Amino acid sequence: xLLAIDIGNTDTVVGVFxxxxxxxxxxxxSNHALTADEAGLAVTSLLRHHIPDPAAExxxxxxxSVVPCLTGIYERMTRAYFKIEPLIISARIKLPFKIDYxxxxxxxxxxxxxxxxxxxxxxxxxxxxxxxxxTTFDVVAESGNYLGGIIAPGPQTAGANLAQKAARLFEVRIxxxxxxxxxxxxxxxxxGLYYGTxxxxxxxxxxxxxxxxxxxxxxxxxxxxxxxxxDCKYVTAVVQTLTLEGIKxxxxxxxxx
Numbered sequence: 001x002l003l004a005i006d007i008g009n010t011d012t013v014v015g016v017f018x019x020x021x022x023x024x025x026x027x028x029x030s031n032h033a034l035t036a037d038e039a040g041l042a043v044t045s046l047l048r049h050h051i052p053d054p055a056a057e058x059x060x061x062x063x064x065s066v067v068p069c070l071t072g073i074y075e076r077m078t079r080a081y082f083k084i085e086p087l088i089i090s091a092r093i094k095l096p097f098k099i100d101y102x103x104x105x106x107x108x109x110x111x112x113x114x115x116x117x118x119x120x121x122x123x124x125x126x127x128x129x130x131x132x133x134x135t136t137f138d139v140v141a142e143s144g145n146y147l148g149g150i151i152a153p154g155p156q157t158a159g160a161n162l163a164q165k166a167a168r169l170f171e172v173r174i175x176x177x178x179x180x181x182x183x184x185x186x187x188x189x190x191x192g193l194y195y196g197t198x199x200x201x202x203x204x205x206x207x208x209x210x211x212x213x214x215x216x217x218x219x220x221x222x223x224x225x226x227x228x229x230x231d232c233k234y235v236t237a238v239v240q241t242l243t244l245e246g247i248k249x250x251x252x253x254x255x256x257x
Contacts, residue, residue, distance in 0.1 A: 001051070003043075003058045003082070004247040005074055006110060007065035009133040010156070011223055014043055015244040016051065016058065022241055022248075024050035027223075036073050040081035054082070061086040062251035064109040064243060089113060089250050096253045098145040111138045111149065113246025114221060117239075119144045120249055122217045127208055128242065129201055129235075131222040133157055137204055150204055155197045155224060159189065174227060198231050205234045 002017040008030055015025035026046050031038075047054040061078045063086045065071040071088065078086040087093070089112060091104035096116060101107055114128040115138050125142045129135065134157065137150040153161070155174050163171045172189045180195060182188030209215045220229045221242040229238045239245070 001058050001060075002248055002251055003047075003054075003061045003078075004244045004251070005043075005061065005063045005065075005086075006113070006243045006247060007063065007067050007070050007074060008110065008223075009067060011132075012070070013244060014046070015241065015247075016047060016054075017244075017248050022244060025241060025244060030067055030070060032067070032069055034070065034073055036076035036080060039073055039077040043077065044081055058082050058084070060084065060251060060255070062089060062247045063087070064089045064113050064247050066108045066110055087251055087254055089247060093250070094254050095250060096144070097140075100141070100145055100147050107146065108136075110243050111136060112146065113243045113250060114138055114219075115140050115146045115246070116249045117242045117246035118217075118219050120245070121219070121237075121239075124217065125212060126217040126219065126236075127205060129205075129218060129220045129222075129225075129232075130243075131155070131197070131201075131220065131224040131228055135197065135200065135222075137208065139208060150208075152200060152204075155193045155228075158196070159193050162189070174224065176227065176231070194228070197228055201228065202233045205232075209234075 004015045006013040011027045012030045013027050016023050028042055044054050051057050061084050063074050078084050089109040118126050118128045119140050126140050128138045133154045135152045135154050139147040139149050141147050159171055163169050172186050176194055177190040182191045217236040218234045220235050220238045225238050229235045
């Protein structure tokens with residue numbers, strides 16, 4: 001079995017694959033003060049709900065991380081609790097596509113995983129929109145090569161920064177407001193964050209389509225994907241487990257002789 005770990009700025013998503021099937025997945029907080037033992041206890045205890053003996057049944061581990069201080073924690077956890085050397089996904093390992101970026105090492109491993117999984121689903125040019133701490137757009141060519149992308153603040157990040165910078169404003173729960181025109185400050189902030197994010201996604205996609213010369217499939221993923229995707233114009237599919245799927249594809253590619 002393959003244990004896939006996706007370490008994000010806000011959450012860490014852990015999935016376990018039995019052959020091609022994602023047998024289980026769960027989400028835990030990305031606590032920057034986490035120890036390897038705390039990570040090991042959290043992961044193994046949650047896995048036992050689905051696997052009687054995780055240490056015995058997990059034979060491979062692949063880690064995708066955008067939080068350097070947690071990458072080493074999960075590496076140590078994997079060695080201590082599973083007796084396995086994990087595959088750390090980055091632009092420096094074997095990938096099933098080329099990276100058309102000035103400095104490939106700058107591309108986040110989650111974005112590489114998303115590109116791999118998106119192309120595996122459609123076998124065509126496409127865009128992956130990942131809505132989380134950041135809202136990222138990753139663009140894949142018809143050949144499957146990674147072309148580049150766009151990075152913008154995620155809605156939670158934008159809301160927190162707005163509350164921090166504006167003395168009379170405050171953080172609100174991220175959700176679709178009942179109407180566009182807010183009648184209170186909280187309603188106005190919710191509307192701005194929600195419809196501002198929708199407008200950002202739709203407008204950036206239109207500009208990407210212009211550069212392609214035609215529309216391409218759009219996959220939306222990330223912790224807040226299901227909040228925003230229904231009101232976006234160009235979404236082809238919402239796939240919450242896309243990054244885990246990409247981790248597995250890259251891990252399998254690196255297992256080939």
